[in-house]
Structure formats: structure tokens, C-alpha cells
Amino acid sequence: MENTPVFGFFEFAYIGIPLTIIGIIYMMTIGCKLIPNRETALEEADTKNEEEATSEEATWKQMVAIGVLLAAVVFMIFEEQFGIPLHIVSVMGAMVIVLTRTMSEKKAYRSLDFSTIILVAAMMPMATALAETGAAQMIADYVLEMAGSNAGPYVITALIFGVTTVLTSVMSNTAAAALMAPIGLVIAASMGVDPKAILMTVCVGASAAYASPVGTPPNTMIYGPGNYTFLDYIKCGFPFLVIQLIVCVVIVPLIWPF
Template sequence: DVDVLTPKSYIAIGTLILMILLLVLEIFPGAIAALICAGIIMLTGCVPISKAYKGISWTSVVMIAAMIPMGLALQKTGTAQVVSNGLVNALGSIHPVLLLGGIFLVTTVFSQTINNSATAVLMAPIAITAAVSMGVSPAPFMIVVAISASTAFLTPVGTTTNAMVLGAGGYKFMDYVKVGGPLLLLIFVSSMLLVPMIWPFEI
């Protein structure tokens, strides 16, 4: 049997295209665009409101809401700054590659709980200061910050995407570690080998 598209199927496809356009053109913030499209889907009967409500992963919602203030606390209390500065002081005098690896690891740790953009903003000035104090180019350090700030896949709260699939997929915390751990190791080793080659330490 061949499945036939119903009028609601076309509405769903059109809404998906609308969602993509709203995000690409940045007509509305992402959250507003999502609410608009979700409203269209429910009001047109593609998905009943009761079913949509039951489909919400409240575990993910609560988890995200709880982690936001935790991330802010790390920044506001200066904890993140102290940890980062301690790493720079410990490794900066040994070798640039060791400091590069340290910056990568600290940024990765922060990115598991703090928004990746906030993590990059937090670590970028520290990386630049460390590079200048060592008399080397800040370019490799900035690239490593950009890469490691995007490695938030070790925990279900690293990004909203991870949290959204937590309840729906029935995943556990360790599932993210099992999949994300080897991937993170691969990215770390690749970064330590390739970044200094493409962006040398020499000014």
C-alpha cells in the first residue's frame, strides 16, 4: 500500500518549512518561532493539544531550568575564573601545547553545564591573556576555545538538544558519557595535533 498525504500532512510540512525560514531569516527569536509553529500545528489539529501536552518531557524542562542558574552561579561567583587562572598559572610556564590542552579541557568541562556561547566568552580573554604572557600567538588558543566550547555532549544538560531527547529516548546520564567520551577524546587528540600545525604558536 502507498501512503497518501493528507491535508494535515501538507500543513505539517508547510509549518516545518516556515520554522526553518523563521530561524534562518531571524525574523523572531528561536523560542518565539518555535511557539508560533507549535501553535499552528495544534490549532490546525495536526497534533491534538492534549497529546502535545503529554508529549512534553517535563524531566528535561526541569533539568534545563535548574542548570541555567548553576551556570550563572559559576560565572557570577568567579569560580570559573579562579579555576581557569589556576590552570594557566600551572601549565603556562611549561609548554604552549600543555596549556593548549589545559584550555581545551577546562573549556570542555564548563561547556557541559554552561551555554557554549557563554563558555567561549568566559574562556576567550583568559586564552588571549595566557598567550600574550607566554609571547606566543593567541590564534591556536582561540581556535581551541571555539572547538572545545562546542563539545557539550558528555551530559544531558550540555545543550538543550541533549536534554530534549533525554526523556523521549529513555536515556540515562551514562549513555551520554559512553557515546560522547570516545568522540571527545578523538576531538581532543585531533585538536592537539592539527591546531598548532595550522595556527602555529610563533607570532
């Protein structure tokens, strides 16, 4: 576990850009037809957004927010050159947002999802416990046994993606990644392969919370305003999960060979 591989900032783009393009095409063609018509709710939201956008104060706040975002991205890309860790950059960005009154302290406080924070905080020691107690090894052995002794990279990728996707549908995507990462490292060690491919599969699978309104905060945030039901997420999200599985199985072993 000590030699955990490190991904480059833009390395995620190898799988992220194809998935983004395919996701846009899917939502513009198939996905939009699977989403129920919520014109009234959307029109009210659009009207409210237009009223806020006409305010000079709102425009200034938008400019500050975009500036902070771009600065944070630059600091994250050149983390080694600046010598400032990612979490410090995030805190600095949040402080600028509050100090410039782009967002008040109360709004910033209310925007925190404490249930997600507690869940992630609880999952981190659980992930450590999985690695140190041997539970991760046991689960990894079971996964490899289920895949078969002659399982190739495509089968392993599909299996890891599937397990991670199921977990991220019922818990935080960060927590799902924290839970699966040590298991992925053990699987890679057992197979004697570069763990990058398996860890990237965990990363992609943990982000694929499309078929559930509780898997990731953005899904939960639009649940009420969009007047959606749980079934709406399954109808629209599950087909894209299948597409994403296929893309992941094809691209990951090519970019990060086992």
C-alpha cells in the first residue's frame, strides 16, 4: 500500500474526455427522450435565474466565482511548482469567496453537506481498516475467484466497475472510492499488474451515480426542483451506465495496460 501510484492532473482526461463527449451525445439524443416533461418547474427556475442574472451585483459575484475557480485550477495543475497542496488551495478559494462577499458566511455554512462529510469521514478509517485487517485481501480474493483464474483485463475492469457503481448508487461517490481503492490495490497486487488501471476503473465507477438520486450531491439537488422520481433516474441513468461500462472496458486497459 505504500507505493500507491500517483496520477497526473491531465491523466484523467484520457477517459474523461471520451466519456464527456459520449455523455453529451447520449443526453442530446436518447437521454432527453427518457426524461419526463417538467416544463413548468424548469420555466420557473429559468425565470428566477434570469432575474438574478440581470443584477449588477450578481454579475460581479459570477466574475469573482469564475476567477476563483480558474485560479484554483491553475494552482492544482502546478501544485508541485507552487508547493501548495490541493486542500489548502480549496480552503483559500473558499476564503476569497467569503471575504469578497460573493457568498455570505451563513450561505457558505448552509451549503455544506454534513451528512456527506460525516459519511466520507467514517469511510476513510473503514478503508484503512480493510487494508490493515486483511478484509481487503479477503474481498479481493473473492472477486478474483468470481472472475475466474483466467480472467483477462476486460473482465476484471467490468467487474470492478460494476461493484463500484453499485456502491456509489447508495452512498457518496467519495466514500465508494475510498472503500474500493484498497480492495483494488490488493487485486492489482494479487494479479501482479500495474494498479493504475484498476484504480482508474474505481474512479470512473465511483463517479457513475446516474441511476440514483442519492449517489452524489448534484443528483440530490435537482431531485426536488426537477420534480423527478427515483424511477426517472433509473430510466435515464441506467442506459448511460451500460454505455460508460463499455467505454471503460475498452479504453482503460488500452491506456493503462494490465
